[in-house]
Amino acid sequence: MKKILKILGIILGIVILFLVLAPLLFKGTLEDLLKKNINENLNATVTWEELDLSLFSSFPDAAVVVKNFSVVNNAPFEGDTLASGTRLKIDMGITQLFKSGDEPIKVEALQLDEALINIKVDSLGRANYDIAIKKEGAETTDTSEESDNGFSFDLNHYEINESRINYLDESSQTFLVLTDVNHEGNGDFALDVSELVTKTDAVVSFRIDDVEYFKENTLSLDANFELDLKNQRYTFLENEAKINELPLTFNGFVQVNENDSELDLTFKTPSSDFKNFLAVIPKAYVKNLDGVTTTGNFSVDGMLKGKVNETYIPKMDIKVNSNNASFKYPDLPKAVQNISIDAQLVNETGLVKDTFLNIGGLTFKIDNETFTANGSIRNLVENAVVNMALRGTLDLAKIEQVLPIELDQDLSGIIKANVSTQFDMRSVETEQYQNIKTTGTASLTNFTYRDEAFKDEIKISEAAIKMSSGNITLNKLNATIGQTDISATGNIQNLIPWVMAKQDLKGRFNVTSNTFNVNDFMTSEDPASPQGGGSEGGGGSAQVSDEGVKIPDFLDATLDFSAKKVIYDNVELQDTKGTIKIADETATLENVTSKAFGGDVAFSGNVNTKQAIPTFNMNLDLQKVDIDESFGKLSLLKYIAPIAQALDGNLNTTLNLAGQLNNDLTPDLKTIVGSALAQVLTAEVNTENTPLLSKLGEQVKFLNIDKLSLQNISTALDFNNGKIIVKPFNFEVEGIKITAGGSHGLDKSIDYNLTMDVPAKYLGGEVNKLLAKLDPQEANNMTVTLPVGLKGSMSNPKVNLDTQTAVTALTQQLIEKQKDDLQEKGLDILGGLLGGDKTSKEGSENEENTGKTGAEKTGTTTEEETTKVVKDIIGGIFGKKKKKKKKDSTGN
Numbered sequence: 001m002k003k004i005l006k007i008l009g010i011i012l013g014i015v016i017l018f019l020v021l022a023p024l025l026f027k028g029t030l031e032d033l034l035k036k037n038i039n040e041n042l043n044a045t046v047t048w049e050e051l052d053l054s055l056f057s058s059f060p061d062a063a064v065v066v067k068n069f070s071v072v073n074n075a076p077f078e079g080d081t082l083a084s085g086t087r088l089k090i091d092m093g094i095t096q097l098f099k100s101g102d103e104p105i106k107v108e109a110l111q112l113d114e115a116l117i118n119i120k121v122d123s124l125g126r127a128n129y130d131i132a133i134k135k136e137g138a139e140t141t142d143t144s145e146e147s148d149n150g151f152s153f154d155l156n157h158y159e160i161n162e163s164r165i166n167y168l169d170e171s172s173q174t175f176l177v178l179t180d181v182n183h184e185g186n187g188d189f190a191l192d193v194s195e196l197v198t199k200t201d202a203v204v205s206f207r208i209d210d211v212e213y214f215k216e217n218t219l220s221l222d223a224n225f226e227l228d229l230k231n232q233r234y235t236f237l238e239n240e241a242k243i244n245e246l247p248l249t250f251n252g253f254v255q256v257n258e259n260d261s262e263l264d265l266t267f268k269t270p271s272s273d274f275k276n277f278l279a280v281i282p283k284a285y286v287k288n289l290d291g292v293t294t295t296g297n298f299s300v301d302g303m304l305k306g307k308v309n310e311t312y313i314p315k316m317d318i319k320v321n322s323n324n325a326s327f328k329y330p331d332l333p334k335a336v337q338n339i340s341i342d343a344q345l346v347n348e349t350g351l352v353k354d355t356f357l358n359i360g361g362l363t364f365k366i367d368n369e370t371f372t373a374n375g376s377i378r379n380l381v382e383n384a385v386v387n388m389a390l391r392g393t394l395d396l397a398k399i400e401q402v403l404p405i406e407l408d409q410d411l412s413g414i415i416k417a418n419v420s421t422q423f424d425m426r427s428v429e430t431e432q433y434q435n436i437k438t439t440g441t442a443s444l445t446n447f448t449y450r451d452e453a454f455k456d457e458i459k460i461s462e463a464a465i466k467m468s469s470g471n472i473t474l475n476k477l478n479a480t481i482g483q484t485d486i487s488a489t490g491n492i493q494n495l496i497p498w499v500m501a502k503q504d505l506k507g508r509f510n511v512t513s514n515t516f517n518v519n520d521f522m523t524s525e526d527p528a529s530p531q532g533g534g535s536e537g538g539g540g541s542a543q544v545s546d547e548g549v550k551i552p553d554f555l556d557a558t559l560d561f562s563a564k565k566v567i568y569d570n571v572e573l574q575d576t577k578g579t580i581k582i583a584d585e586t587a588t589l590e591n592v593t594s595k596a597f598g599g600d601v602a603f604s605g606n607v608n609t610k611q612a613i614p615t616f617n618m619n620l621d622l623q624k625v626d627i628d629e630s631f632g633k634l635s636l637l638k639y640i641a642p643i644a645q646a647l648d649g650n651l652n653t654t655l656n657l658a659g660q661l662n663n664d665l666t667p668d669l670k671t672i673v674g675s676a677l678a679q680v681l682t683a684e685v686n687t688e689n690t691p692l693l694s695k696l697g698e699q700v701k702f703l704n705i706d707k708l709s710l711q712n713i714s715t716a717l718d719f720n721n722g723k724i725i726v727k728p729f730n731f732e733v734e735g736i737k738i739t740a741g742g743s744h745g746l747d748k749s750i751d752y753n754l755t756m757d758v759p760a761k762y763l764g765g766e767v768n769k770l771l772a773k774l775d776p777q778e779a780n781n782m783t784v785t786l787p788v789g790l791k792g793s794m795s796n797p798k799v800n801l802d803t804q805t806a807v808t809a810l811t812q813q814l815i816e817k818q819k820d821d822l823q824e825k826g827l828d829i830l831g832g833l834l835g836g837d838k839t840s841k842e843g844s845e846n847e848e849n850t851g852k853t854g855a856e857k858t859g860t861t862t863e864e865e866t867t868k869v870v871k872d873i874i875g876g877i878f879g880k881k882k883k884k885k886k887k888d889s890t891g892n
Helices: 002-041 094-098 275-280 396-402 427-429 495-499 626-631 637-640 641-648 691-699 766-772 778-783 802-825 829-833 836-850 856-879
Strands: 044-054 062-071 081-093 105-121 151-169 174-186 191-208 213-230 233-243 248-256 262-269 293-308 315-328 336-347 356-366 369-378 387-393 412-424 437-450 458-468 471-481 484-492 505-517 556-569 571-583 586-596 599-608 615-626 647-660 673-685 709-720 721-733 736-745 750-760 783-792 795-801
Touching: 044 471, 233 275, 233 315, 248 275, 248 293, 275 293, 275 315, 356 387, 356 396, 387 396, 396 412, 412 427, 427 495, 471 505, 615 626, 626 637, 626 647, 691 795, 783 802
Parallel strands: 105 151, 505 556
Antiparallel strands: 044 062, 062 081, 081 105, 151 174, 174 191, 191 213, 213 233, 233 248, 248 262, 262 293, 293 315, 315 336, 336 356, 356 369, 369 387, 387 412, 412 437, 437 458, 458 471, 471 484, 484 505, 556 571, 571 586, 586 599, 599 615, 615 647, 647 673, 673 709, 709 721, 721 736, 736 750, 750 783, 783 795
């Protein structure tokens, strides 16, 4: 006995040792085999982080575990991930490890965890899962036969856990998404005929083109199938499916043939309780059905039969019926009654174009308000032909009183409709409005809507439209938001295309308003500050979000508008009229006129909010506007001419501007380019309002700035890169002519040059003695040019008087006058004043001795003396004390 136990112990030890060492012995072989088969057979890049072999986890089978794997397509889907996952487990018999490299390894079980399977078929019909390399000369063999090498699948169990499956067919615009997929199957795939037991749970979303049939609906299917693998025929046995909570059972089979597939399926609801209808509605809207009382019935009964190939789809007849039903939730005050549903989806030929939906009737009543719909939709896939009628009343506020739904916001408003319409989708998409036949009326009253982008509710007190063949008239629209009220009438070109095909809403409307406040449409968390327009970068001080104001992207319309009062930033416009054309998120303004700042305003241009940063291009014409009011409220004008804040009067100006806008649609001043022409009609100056003029008055004492009065002064300006360039213009201060020009910046820096033609008589002192020697009229008319430089900033200006240039100019002027007098009269006025006769006599003697003229000799002496005298005079005038010259050692 001991010997037997010893032998068993040795055998057990060998087995355990084998189980421990086997992964080390065979892991490399398996990994090499995988890589070899992938490289030889797949047109894709397959990678994994780790491959493990275990003989314990699936004993008596061996388990190969691939971790963090991915399959990435090559061309024509290069870079697309076909599949990925955190874990792939393959179970096989231990004996499979001892097969030679030329023998296929049989796989008995598969497990896929947290996987993404991304299936795509492009517009040319190419599928990204078709990654098997086509080998030349290879012949098609029965799929049940084993391959010459690699792996063969004799599964008896497989499962997919917490995975996602995407399917996109670009040619048909079919999009299927399965999330939270948990699926498992048990059967023997080695047998020709066997039974497969499956269990599936998933969340399904399904869309064809723009029509969404399922959106995150829960789906479950517990089904047993008979598998005839030899004939590829799969038959439903015992099963039950649920879409949300709607139960369905299936009977029939699916058979895969060489050139097509064949279906013969029927399905129906196992009961006719009306709760089946509520179960179709997503749980997010109806919540728990426990305690709901219902009357009447609801049933789904369908048939799919026929072949599926490139030409045909199965014939179908799917009926949905309910009669005189009702339901009421226990915690809600109202019930939905008189519910009748008669709908049928039919295809009698197997051709896609012959599929149609017939709605014999859909009726329900809440309180005493009944709503009905009936009609049909034919040729569903190629060019749907719609024939529908809607009649009745629907109170939106009562939706939450009959269904326990959680809407993003409370709804209120009453819809009344009596509309019949006939159209085909191709006419809708190609804007062939003459083919759309719509008649009837519709109205909406007491509707409120809150958009989180706006701080106030949008309220529509009344809207009414009338439809006739080829003509849709907006008879009335009264709406408010915040301070803004709007009334509108007009014509709508494409109401049905706008609703059905998401086209831009087209039409022409007459819009009137007592008050239109642009601030009401700003995406602001806090109301706009009343001190708008004071920010350094231009624009208002409203606290706006990153989104800012957006022109609706669904509008392609023309608005002829008239508003008694328009509030923009902190500016108030009166009696505003004009036309706005809106298209492609751009508003184009034409012939807009208004009254503001005590004058008349006209402007045209456009505002574009399509890009992340909105832009504008605008022409403005301001006539006889009050300078103080307009420059006080508009940052743009204050930036263009900051000195105007010291003026009190009226002006005309035209501006051509382009640039970027802030989120509140005020100009971003640093981006503005353009030009302007300005004419000051009349203006008085208040030097206390600007340090620049005060400082200038202090430095140039004879210039009485307080007496400055401007009238009919015109100038031109250019602006770019945050800088305003003012072209030279002329004005006078009590007879002193001044020419000014230069530039200033957004940073309030200034760089201006003034030239003043100062009458010489204003200089006083010794200059008057000089002038007394001149003809009185000439002395009175003599002027000197005084350059003045203005730099620094508007709040801290630096005034630079170029007295040297003034002295030089005056000196040269007196010299030239002296020369003229010598030539004409033989008199030397300045020479006599500066020692006269002696100089003249000496000059004559020198002329005889040297051969030089007296004028030349005298001119040189006179120029030096005159320059000295004028310097002393000018220096005294501008506040400099005349220094006493020290005597040198000779006593001079």
